[in-house]
Amino acid sequence: DASGELRAASQAQPNIALIKYWGKRDVALNLPVVGSISITLESLWTRTDVHFMPGQKDDRVSLNGRSDQAETKRITKCLDLLRTRAGVDYGANVASRNNFPTAAGLASSASGFAALVHAGARALNLDLSLEEQSMLARRCSGSAARSIFGGYVEWVHGKLADGTDSVARPLLDANAWPLRVAVAITSTAAKQVGSTEGMNRTAETSPYQSAWIDTQEADLSVARDAIRARDFDALASISEYSCLKMHALALAAQPGLLYWNGATVECMHRVRALRQQGVPVFFTVDAGPQLKAVCEPSAIEQVKAALRDAPGVLDVLDTGLGEGARAIATDL
Template structure:
């Protein structure tokens, strides 16, 4: 793999790696679509072995921004990428266009938070290329403008994205609450489809907000869910975290299913995997599930159960693959050569 130009100006080129995150207390709904301001706070874990690696090069000879995602030009995502880069260009006082090359080592646009890791890596790489040195909270804010959940992928471990109350959104940023090493859970991701989901998250959130009769209840009960999850994490209480995480997951999907027309992100293998996780837990295996806006099932477990959980998920008809990972660290700058060789 190679970038589109072989003449890289070290002062205006940088690369970064970021990891996707999965929300245990779900984010669903925007109170301001252009700013990606949420209607509820959320809490997530950052994954380890799944990553996005992104190179950003600003150059005077570029007439417009370019984006190559997984080796292909991506006009669909370019508008959002350019809008996000505009935030950093404005801060740097430059009009230079950028060449962006990005790779994911996991399915893109399929309910595995590729936009979260993608925009976190983009913001960090652009910040480094422009020499801005922005603080983590600002990086989180700018990443949120590209994709809401990207605000959380700036950080590692257990992360909470604050609802905030400012109209400009400057206080709606994420913050780390517990390091990955402090409670090193494991995650088995059951891939039940590699196709891009038919209804994207933003469209799904807007439809839900406009038509679901459960929207008000979703908003009114979220703070109690967050408080419960914080307490479970602080106490390292796995059973308590399992209960509130599955509750939040099923509540989010019930909210979306009640939209008109209803949003059905699951397939048969998704359902089978969720039932298998509950069967395992009933036999004493420490594991619970969560599912984002897509068909993939994330089974979170204690390290002692990781091999058993992954093996059980692999036996389910319709499960194409199982990705095993631990909890990961924050978005980091990497050498351009490492990103190119991804």
């Protein structure tokens, strides 16, 4: 900044994939076997302050006021990518806060690493395009590539072996089609099988892996058209299809990956019952038991009430679609 301090802070929000990412073609570089399409959320956020300290050897990390060794290691690996580009070798003080429960299947790693790359690059005065930031965020956590951008976003597969072209790109602004999202929290327990391990097991053992890869391009194309045309029904059916297909793929791994609990399934039925009655809503579920219901703004109260009322639902969050990563004041 102007004082010569190597410091900056950024905010980023989680995103939810409608056309899912599942499977890596390169684990070290986090390159996906398929492209994916997501929406970036609005009112759930991560805010991260990065301060590089000349003379300091290690990174010191505070996440929601606590330090965690495993997370610090991941953050150091991510900051190393920025340090290499800037030609500096000293540690940083990192303070990060989420306003939503971490490790509850709400992709805190997506908003977390998008905010970290966005703030870290500015702290080091690296002049990186958003696509370059997306590429670096991808290497830290795959889905973080998408949280650099707001609204409707596609993370493309890419052709190059070094992954420099596997980046996210904006498809449509949030305010051009302001859908809403209700998140039904059905468990606050930490994940049993993380996405990297789950993807690995699926690739090694699921007999549906090649069918998953072969059919993704068609789904991406249908979703792109639906978003371009703001066609809710088309987006609803392709999104539920992609979600259930990803889970079918994972269920067929050995041992099978069963990310749902009873409340997740109950919420799926309720969302489908609402849609049958003409309410514009569809569901999606990631590698955890929370259910995300995406709807037209006019339907949000009805959707929230139906989910809140489902046995086993602990809480229902509600958000619109938001912007990509952006600068905020330091000293959160």
